[in-house]
Amino acid sequence: xxxxxxxxxxxxxxxxxxxxxxxxxxxxxxxxxxxxxxxxxxxxxxxxxxxxxxxxxxxxxxxxxxxxxxxxxxxxxxxxxxxxxxxxxxxxxxxxxxxxxxxxxxxxxxxxxxxxxxxxxxxxxxxxxxxxxxxxxxxxxxxxxxxxxxxxxxxxxxxxxxxxxxxxxxxxxxxxxxxxxxxxxxxxxxxxxxxxxxxxxxxxxxxxxxxxxxxxxxxxxxxxxxxxxxxxxxxxxxxxxxxxxxxxxxxxxxxxxxxxxxxxxxxxxxxxxxxxxxxxxxxxxxxxxxxxxxxxxxxxxxxxxxxxxxxxxxxxxxxxxxxxxxxxxxxxxxxxxxxxxxxxxxxxxxxxxxxxxxxxxxxxxxxxxxxxxxxxxxxxxxxxxxxxxxxxxxxxxxxxxxxxxxxxxxxxxxxxxxxxxxxxxxxxxxxxxxxxxxxxxxxxxxxxxxxxxxxxxxxxxxxxxxxxxxxxxxx
Amino acid sequence: xxxxxxxxxxxxxxxxxxxxxxxxxxxxxxxxxxxxxxxxxxxxxxxxxxxxxxxxxxxxxxxxxxxxxxxxxxxxxxxxxxxxxxxxxxxxxxxxxxxxxxxxxxxxxxxxxxxxxxxxxxxxxxxxxxxxxxxxxxxxxxxxxxxxxxxxxxxxxxxxxxxxxxxxxxxxxxxxxxxxxxxxxxxxxxxxxxxxxxxxxxxxxxxxxxxxxxxxxxxxxxxxxxxxxxxxxxxxxxxxxxxxxxxxxxxxxxxxxxxxxxxxxxxxxxxxxxxxxxxxxxxxxxxx
Numbered sequence: 221x222x223x224x225x226x227x228x229x230x231x232x233x234x235x236x237x238x239x240x241x242x243x244x245x246x247x248x249x250x251x252x253x254x255x256x257x258x259x260x261x262x263x264x265x266x267x268x269x270x271x272x273x274x275x276x277x278x279x280x281x282x283x284x285x286x287x288x289x290x291x292x293x294x295x296x297x298x299x300x301x302x303x304x305x306x307x308x309x310x311x312x313x314x315x316x317x318x319x320x321x322x323x324x325x326x327x328x329x330x331x332x333x334x335x336x337x338x339x340x341x342x343x344x345x346x347x348x349x350x351x352x353x354x355x356x357x358x359x360x361x362x363x364x365x366x367x368x369x370x371x372x373x374x375x376x377x378x379x380x381x382x383x384x385x386x387x388x389x390x391x392x393x394x395x396x397x398x399x400x401x402x403x404x405x406x407x408x409x410x411x412x413x414x415x416x417x418x419x420x421x422x423x424x425x426x427x428x429x430x431x432x433x434x435x436x437x438x439x440x441x442x443x444x445x446x447x448x449x450x451x452x453x454x455x456x457x458x459x460x461x462x463x464x465x466x467x468x469x470x471x472x473x474x475x476x477x478x479x480x481x482x483x484x485x486x487x488x489x490x491x492x493x494x495x496x497x498x499x500x501x502x503x504x505x506x507x508x509x510x511x512x513x514x515x516x517x518x519x520x521x522x523x524x525x526x527x528x529x530x531x532x533x534x535x536x537x538x539x540x541x542x543x544x545x546x547x548x549x550x551x552x553x554x555x556x557x558x559x560x561x562x563x564x565x566x567x568x569x570x571x572x573x574x575x576x577x578x579x580x581x582x583x584x585x586x587x588x589x590x591x592x593x594x595x596x597x598x599x600x601x602x603x604x605x606x607x608x609x610x611x612x613x614x615x616x617x618x619x620x621x622x623x624x625x626x627x628x629x630x631x632x633x634x635x636x637x638x639x640x641x642x643x644x645x646x647x648x649x650x651x652x653x654x655x656x657x658x659x660x661x662x663x664x665x666x667x668x669x670x671x672x673x674x675x676x677x678x679x680x681x682x683x684x685x686x687x688x689x690x691x692x693x694x695x
Numbered sequence: 696x697x698x699x700x701x702x703x704x705x706x707x708x709x710x711x712x713x714x715x716x717x718x719x720x721x722x723x724x725x726x727x728x729x730x731x732x733x734x735x736x737x738x739x740x741x742x743x744x745x746x747x748x749x750x751x752x753x754x755x756x757x758x759x760x761x762x763x764x765x766x767x768x769x770x771x772x773x774x775x776x777x778x779x780x781x782x783x784x785x786x787x788x789x790x791x792x793x794x795x796x797x798x799x800x801x802x803x804x805x806x807x808x809x810x811x812x813x814x815x816x817x818x819x820x821x822x823x824x825x826x827x828x829x830x831x832x833x834x835x836x837x838x839x840x841x842x843x844x845x846x847x848x849x850x851x852x853x854x855x856x857x858x859x860x861x862x863x864x865x866x867x868x869x870x871x872x873x874x875x876x877x878x879x880x881x882x883x884x885x886x887x888x889x890x891x892x893x894x895x896x897x898x899x900x901x902x903x904x905x906x907x908x909x910x911x912x913x914x915x916x917x918x919x920x921x922x923x924x925x926x927x928x929x930x931x932x933x934x935x936x937x938x939x940x941x942x943x944x945x946x947x948x949x950x951x952x953x954x955x956x957x958x959x960x961x962x963x964x965x966x967x968x969x970x971x972x973x974x975x976x977x978x979x980x981x982x983x
Contacts, residue, residue, distance in 0.1 A: 375817070377817065378816075378817055381814075381816075384789060385789045385812075385814075385824045387785050414804065415804055415805040415829055416829050417829070418782045418785070418786065418826055418827060418828050418829070419803070419804075419807075419825075419826070419827040420786075420824065420825065420826045420827075421824070421825045421826075422822060422823065422824040422825065423822070423823060424822065425818075425820055427818055427820060428816055428817065428818050428820060428822075
């Protein structure tokens with residue numbers, strides 16, 4: 221893997237890292253065909269942020285998949301995480317970087333297992349940082365922006381001004397969406413006396429937004445701190461920020477996607493009524509330990525199974541295939557952090573990202589030639605909503621256990637796969653039958669309640685286990 | 696009880712914010728006394744908590760363009776509220792560029808001082824931010840506790856040197872001891888002294904002026920003339936250095952003059968006057 225960032229973009233890259241640093245402790249790096257993805261998730265798994273830098277952002281971009289042959293690609297494509305603090309030291313002083321760095325080269329040193337960041341500065345100075353990394357599975361959030369009935373886009377400055385009105389130590393804020401206005405209130409918890417706390421409220425007119433779409437009257441409560449991180453990035457780059465959300469319990473997505481060279485998304489969990497976040501955090505933490513090597517042995521098997529699955533599915537409607545993929549992803553990701561095994565070869569990547577797109581538009585959205593897929597995506601979405609889910613019996617076996625094998629163990633959910641050793645800590649996950657089902661319903665509702673309206677129904681039909689969860693979640 | 700005031704001038708908003716920040720730095724909780732003509736910030740701490748006494752009064756006409764209040768009753772046309780000034784400061788901080796600020800006494804989940812800040816927005820629209828600061832209404836029977844403290848019959852009265860210099864000196868002295876002795880005389884000399892087992896450090900300020908108090912200038916006490924005393928004689932008092940430092944660092948109002956009155960070994964009194972805002976700060980003396 222090797223990429224070179226030209227001088228003007230190094231600052232943007234650095235700022236993205238600063239923003240991610242405010243959210244999580246580890247930076248997940250993954251060079252994909254359509255760009256370099258930097259992702260992070262916070263410790264309680266209630267916030268996920270991802271920046272994808274398209275090849276056009278770089279002076280030279282090589283994701284390392286070219287020289288790999290498909291059999292080995294699983295092992296060699298870099299999917300790793302690095303310590304956020306070490307990465308931050310590379311890009312510590314943005315003003316200095318702006319003034320002195322001509323270009324930045326990121327490459328992989330296989331012999332010493334280091335990720336090398338080289339800053340080529342003026343006067344012939346080269347600063348080399350050798351960071352150690354841990355191989356891991358893809359950190360992926362499954363969410364759909366297009367399915368959200370409520371959305372608005374605003375200039376970063378507007379949102380920053382609004383956020384300034386709340387105190388610095390204000391943790392959570394409630395956004396109330398009405399057809400004719402948007403209200404923001406600070407969220408006051410019941411524990412310390414609510415009567416002693418200052419309540420702040422402010423209202424916004426739809427006119428102030430660049431784009432305003434109010435589908436469902438709703439109130440969502442999310443953490444302000446993480447929003448500030450992405451606003452800091454947006455304000456400096458002066459790009460508009462859009463928000464997509466549905467209702468309490470479903471995640472809210474803030475994205476910066478107007479620049480063709482990169483895209484940033486931050487998915488925040490929202491407070492669901494009557495649910496506490498404690499359960500989620502603990503349940504999620506059990507998901508975290510995903511031994512890396514587990515995936516390796518089954519790589520080959522997995523791949524073939526995937527292709528077989530795909531061939532079988534492809535005979536059905538496109539929507540169904542996609543739905544199948546969606547389904548497996550959805551199932552695997554009831555869990556907030558869906559660490560799913562990426563299908564590695566380039567071609568597979570395309571297809572997987574395609575299916576991906578349905579759920580995770582941010583992947584591969586901004587690269588060239590995606591206009592059609594964008595529309596296609598919308599259609600896919602509607603199709604997935606109604607149709608594919610109606611064929612649970614056929615599609616679920618199609619998402620054969622094999623397929624989900626890697627998903628399974630990546631999520632660590634299922635115990636039925638022979639070669640997969642789930643973390644064992646996921647006994648909470650009922651599922652014997654349906655692999656990769658979301659372990660924590662509550663968590664799912666909170667965050668990757670990616671179970672958007674569409675998936676809700678589907679999952680209910682899909683497997684009894686899933687249905688149970690969703691029921692619980694709904695109660 | 697009703698209270699409603701509106702400030703429309705940005706300069707007034709900023710000045711008001713500065714005054715309240717100053718009070719906020721000195722006290723965690725304080726009492727706000729609202730009368731028809733003035734607003735007072737009062738703190739009278741018990742000795743166990745340091746025993747400082749703060750009395751800050753400002754003339755409402757200097758700040759508010761609209762002002763209306765109805766006190767407890769006809770006879771007692773005043774409102775006493777207990778509030779955390781820091782909360783007020785945080786609300787006002789967002790109002791530094793506001794078009795207007797309205798302050799109202801309201802009852803939401805509990806009695807509150809509601810700050811309605813009207814901010815200019817990018818589209819020319821106005822955005823209204825509402826902050827509800829919870830307050831406690833102080834009942835009539837406790838009002839006597841908040842009388843204006845009497846200006847004592849001090850021995851020496853002197854204008855203090857530059858607060859910035861004093862702040863630096865005090866900050867360094869903080870490391871040596873918890874108590875500083877402040878001494879001044881009638882000839883424009885002031886000394887700050889701190890002692891430890893091994894050393895004694897004192898800073899001398901000279902060429903200061905001594906204010907001449909006339910009967911009209913005195914805020915309260917009957918006996919206003921300082922006794923006849925040898926101008927060279929120092930009056931000194933030992934005070935808590937942290938409180939003193941807090942007082943010095945809280946000064947954002949940049950008053951032209953800060954007067955320090957010392958009653959030998961009894962009390963130290965600081966008096967600031969700036970643009971119709973007056974602040975009095977009494978510090979008890981800690982005997983050695």
